[in-house]
Amino acid sequence: MDKLTKEQRHRCMSAIKGKNTKPELMVRKFLFGRGFRYRLNHPRLPRHPNLVLRKYRTVIFVNGCFWHGHEGCWYYVLPKSNTDFWQKKIERNKTRDAEDRRKLSTLGWHCITVWECQLKPQVRQQTLESIAHALYRIFIQNHSRPYTSEEQHMQRVAEEPETYGRN
Numbered sequence: 001m002d003k004l005t006k007e008q009r010h011r012c013m014s015a016i017k018g019k020n021t022k023p024e025l026m027v028r029k030f031l032f033g034r035g036f037r038y039r040l041n042h043p044r045l046p047r048h049p050n051l052v053l054r055k056y057r058t059v060i061f062v063n064g065c066f067w068h069g070h071e072g073c074w075y076y077v078l079p080k081s082n083t084d085f086w087q088k089k090i091e092r093n094k095t096r097d098a099e100d101r102r103k104l105s106t107l108g109w110h111c112i113t114v115w116e117c118q119l120k121p122q123v124r125q126q127t128l129e130s131i132a133h134a135l136y137r138i139f140i141q142n143h144s145r146p147y148t149s150e151e152q153h154m155q156r157v158a159e160e161p162e163t164y165g166r167n
């Protein structure tokens with residue numbers, strides 16, 4: 001049973017799950033500085049990835065270690081109270097993450113997951129460089145085979161301007 005009040009839980013979750021989190025901003029700033037262009041929180045792809053780089057057919061998730069249950073990570077420590085509640089909740093998140101990665105991959109998208117702990121000061125630069133490296137590799141790989149029609153369709157969908165909230 002969850003013993004947090006609705007308000008407490010909301011605060012707790014928004015702190016972890018919020019868009020424009022500091023780790024996400026670090027990744028964005030780095031990529032932008034390197035000339036990578038992206039869209040944010042794409043509404044029409046599974047799980048609204050944090051960053052979508054269409055040119056690389058790649059989505060990037062910047063995951064909070066607690067919320068997404070980073071295995072073996074210092075920052076993934078279940079609270080002493082309501083442990084069952086949190087464990088189940090995080091297991092569900094992990095299952096959903098895996099399903100979404102699989103869906104995206106079926107649609108021809110590459111997924112890069114960056115963990116919050118990989119953006120701590122001592123390891124940040126190395127992590128960011130490895131993202132850039134992965135993107136270059138993906139770009140080369142993508143251009144060595146033709147796209148399927150479904151992939152082409154999904155790319156067009158990703159490129160269309162937002163029409164949400166209009167008309």
Ligand SMILES: [Zn+2]
Pocket residue numbers: 065070073074075076115116117118
């Ligand atoms: Zn971690």
